[in-house]
Amino acid sequence: MAVGLTLIFGVMRVVNFAHGDMMVWGMYLAWILSTRAGIDPYVGFIACAAALFVMGWVTQRLLVDRIVDAPHEMQILLMLGVALVLENVALVAFGPDPQRVRSPLRAATFWLGPVFVDVTRLVTFALALALTLALYLFLTRTDLGRTMRAAADNAYGALVIGTDVRRVYAAAFGIGAACVGAAGALVSPILPFQPAGGLSLSVASFNIVIIGGMGSLPGAFLGGLLVSVAESLGAVFLSPSMKELVSFSLLIVILLFRPAGLFGKTAA
Amino acid sequence: MKWLAAAALVVLLLLPAVLNSYVVTVFIFIFFYAFLGQAWNIVGGYAGQLSAGHAAFVGIGAYTSAVLSVQAGLTPWIGMLVGGLLSAVLGTVVGYLGFRFGLRGFYFVLLTVAFGEVCRIVALNTDAVGGALGYYITFTGNPWQFQFQDNRVYYYVALGLMLIATGIVAAIERRRFGAYLIAIREDETACEALGVNTFRYKMLAMIVSSFLTGVGGTFYAFYLFSLQPGAVFGIPLSVEIIIRPIVGGAGTVMGPILGSFILSPLAEVSRIYFGQGGWAGAHLIAYGLLLIAVVLFLPQGAYPALRRLWARAAR
Amino acid sequence: MPPLLQVAGISKRFGGLVAVRDLSLEMARGEVLGLIGPNGAGKTTAFNLLSGFLTPDRGEVRFDGHPLAGLKPHTICGLGLARTFQIVRPFPHLSVLDNVRVGALGRRPQMAEAREKARAVIDRVGLGAKTDHAAAGLTLADRKRLELARALATEPTLLLLDEVMAGLNPTETAAIVGLIQRINEDGVSILLIEHNMRAVMTLSHRIAVLNFGEKIVEGPPAAVANHPRVIEAYLGEEYVHAPAC
Numbered sequence: 001m002a003v004g005l006t007l008i009f010g011v012m013r014v015v016n017f018a019h020g021d022m023m024v025w026g027m028y029l030a031w032i033l034s035t036r037a038g039i040d041p042y043v044g045f046i047a048c049a050a051a052l053f054v055m056g057w058v059t060q061r062l063l064v065d066r067i068v069d070a071p072h073e074m075q076i077l078l079m080l081g082v083a084l085v086l087e088n089v090a091l092v093a094f095g096p097d098p099q100r101v102r103s104p105l106r107a108a109t110f111w112l113g114p115v116f117v118d119v120t121r122l123v124t125f126a127l128a129l130a131l132t133l134a135l136y137l138f139l140t141r142t143d144l145g146r147t148m149r150a151a152a153d154n155a156y157g158a159l160v161i162g163t164d165v166r167r168v169y170a171a172a173f174g175i176g177a178a179c180v181g182a183a184g185a186l187v188s189p190i191l192p193f194q195p196a197g198g199l200s201l202s203v204a205s206f207n208i209v210i211i212g213g214m215g216s217l218p219g220a221f222l223g224g225l226l227v228s229v230a231e232s233l234g235a236v237f238l239s240p241s242m243k244e245l246v247s248f249s250l251l252i253v254i255l256l257f258r259p260a261g262l263f264g265k266t267a268a
Numbered sequence: 269m270k271w272l273a274a275a276a277l278v279v280l281l282l283l284p285a286v287l288n289s290y291v292v293t294v295f296i297f298i299f300f301y302a303f304l305g306q307a308w309n310i311v312g313g314y315a316g317q318l319s320a321g322h323a324a325f326v327g328i329g330a331y332t333s334a335v336l337s338v339q340a341g342l343t344p345w346i347g348m349l350v351g352g353l354l355s356a357v358l359g360t361v362v363g364y365l366g367f368r369f370g371l372r373g374f375y376f377v378l379l380t381v382a383f384g385e386v387c388r389i390v391a392l393n394t395d396a397v398g399g400a401l402g403y404y405i406t407f408t409g410n411p412w413q414f415q416f417q418d419n420r421v422y423y424y425v426a427l428g429l430m431l432i433a434t435g436i437v438a439a440i441e442r443r444r445f446g447a448y449l450i451a452i453r454e455d456e457t458a459c460e461a462l463g464v465n466t467f468r469y470k471m472l473a474m475i476v477s478s479f480l481t482g483v484g485g486t487f488y489a490f491y492l493f494s495l496q497p498g499a500v501f502g503i504p505l506s507v508e509i510i511i512r513p514i515v516g517g518a519g520t521v522m523g524p525i526l527g528s529f530i531l532s533p534l535a536e537v538s539r540i541y542f543g544q545g546g547w548a549g550a551h552l553i554a555y556g557l558l559l560i561a562v563v564l565f566l567p568q569g570a571y572p573a574l575r576r577l578w579a580r581a582a583r
Numbered sequence: 584m585p586p587l588l589q590v591a592g593i594s595k596r597f598g599g600l601v602a603v604r605d606l607s608l609e610m611a612r613g614e615v616l617g618l619i620g621p622n623g624a625g626k627t628t629a630f631n632l633l634s635g636f637l638t639p640d641r642g643e644v645r646f647d648g649h650p651l652a653g654l655k656p657h658t659i660c661g662l663g664l665a666r667t668f669q670i671v672r673p674f675p676h677l678s679v680l681d682n683v684r685v686g687a688l689g690r691r692p693q694m695a696e697a698r699e700k701a702r703a704v705i706d707r708v709g710l711g712a713k714t715d716h717a718a719a720g721l722t723l724a725d726r727k728r729l730e731l732a733r734a735l736a737t738e739p740t741l742l743l744l745d746e747v748m749a750g751l752n753p754t755e756t757a758a759i760v761g762l763i764q765r766i767n768e769d770g771v772s773i774l775l776i777e778h779n780m781r782a783v784m785t786l787s788h789r790i791a792v793l794n795f796g797e798k799i800v801e802g803p804p805a806a807v808a809n810h811p812r813v814i815e816a817y818l819g820e821e822y823v824h825a826p827a828c
Contacts, residue, residue, distance in 0.1 A: 074567055077318075078559070081556040081560035084553065085553050085557055089553060451677070454674035454677060455672050458673075460636075460656040460657050461656055461657075462685055462689065462733060462734070463660035463665075463689035464685065465655070465658075
């Protein structure tokens, strides 16, 4: 999910505050697919990704496009507005109670040496890794991917050589949203979700992306691992409800001392 | 324009005599949120430092005066100042960290959100202030304890707060402090080259803003009588605070007031019509749409647009 | 009386690139010193070092006897050293008057007094007709005047002008040259970076030439213009022995 956010930022220098809320929609879509159509989220995530791709594309074309050159404050406020809309439409549509998706793999576990492995989490991890690799290949091997990276490095230059920059931006936003949709679906059997959870997911994404470095894909992935480990350790040593405190404190520290993160390009 | 404002003021002063208690309550919220928005306006509107964690100051002010009143019997009229002071301390810390480390734009927003959330989590986990269950104040109706039997007294207190904050903002705008803040918002680097100590003025804005917001916390505590960490420190309150000046016109004197007069009734109406059943969050959808509309079409807010219309009509 | 500006061996490197190497300069009061050199020679970096936007790795700068080490840009401006930016930075939403007033408020904290000072400076630079226009709507030439006016409003003793003539046509350039001369006659010392050779020759009492971060030549305009190392720096070795055109 952080990978999607960093892509959007890297290409367009727009920070997607609605990221977490989009993810929640991904989760709800997976839930719908699961309960109404009986499709397992580990298969259905593709549909979720596709649906969110559309959502991202539309959002970009309709809204974000107009303010790509606007001052940062305006972009933040716009995405905040989008977040509010998404979160509360979800609230109205699905109600405030937490949900969880049931997957047939749910109960399966096995021992791997001294470690107790949960199959659902393993599958999630494997698929996330696979998707990240796929994205990486896309960005480095395909034309559109390379164009995206060019636009990220130098928007004006890309314009000069005839790129349809708006289309690239829309694609980037769409893919970023798709990542999050997939993420949502993959995680839906593990994490309970509710409309109000959008914010903490957004913040978690920002946390990870800033730590790993804005605009850097490997940074986002490694950042994700780092933050999860830190949070888990926090949950072990402090009380579980304080683990959010750990991630926020980490965020503050990183913001102050190394806003470029571990691998990142600096912000414009 | 001036006589219009004076006339409006007279009307507002006389209204409680003719309105029923429910409408009076609506006005109380209009004034109160306008006050908070005006306080935010100093640092968020004029200086352009978007703080999305201002609820933290409300919370600190609220809990401080509440605890001092309940545990130590200190009258909230003084507790209000203590609460404001503690909020100003947090404001100083956040401002110092943000400005000294050169955090701008998105990064500063995130810093303020982080601090807000940290406060919330700490409050949630501190049983001495009620933890997750919240902190409660018993209603005594005693004016010395900042409690009033009559809703109308709250009305005048809230109105007074709003006017005081507006007066402070107007005074700031007229002086060098205001001119510097506006210039900082336009281009900080150019300001530095012109001899403006940008760090000092941003800090000053932050301190004044957080102090006032903290004072507002006391009103919150002694009007609602119950403090929940999620409600009083959380992002939703921060959104309520910033959306009024932004919609009404950030960096203008009338902006937060106009914004509050637009948004509070809107929230009330949607709460009435949609509050039943599963439509509880509907007013927030309206907020979101309004925010999007403002950013796309009226980036300077409603008040500057109205002023332009008025100027055109006058010709 | 000490020189107005004393730069002693300042250096600045960014990672592997040495932008300014062991630069030393002196300026007397009332002087106009031109700073020229090919693109990338380190001129703007030198300005940033003098005005406090960058700190030198080595060396010292003294302005009117004050060491500038570790001082912030706004403090340095308060001491009397003002600068303009190569890419002008007006306050876009503010009027010309409000723009210049921000500069004036430094020495005249009362709003009314600052306003009067701002009006005077605006008239001095020839922008009087546009006093109430929004800065964003000005032509480039006017924006340059605005940048100049703002810096002048801080009542500097030394003014650093960074390529103030870039992008102007000959008429506009001639006007700005005249303006700078008048400002200098009023008693403001000027250090200017310029690529427009004719303007530099006209305005400067002395010229210093930078190449690859080092000062290679310094002296009166005529001496500098024909100096072989200067020709080499701009045009390359082959032209050093070419006959004058």
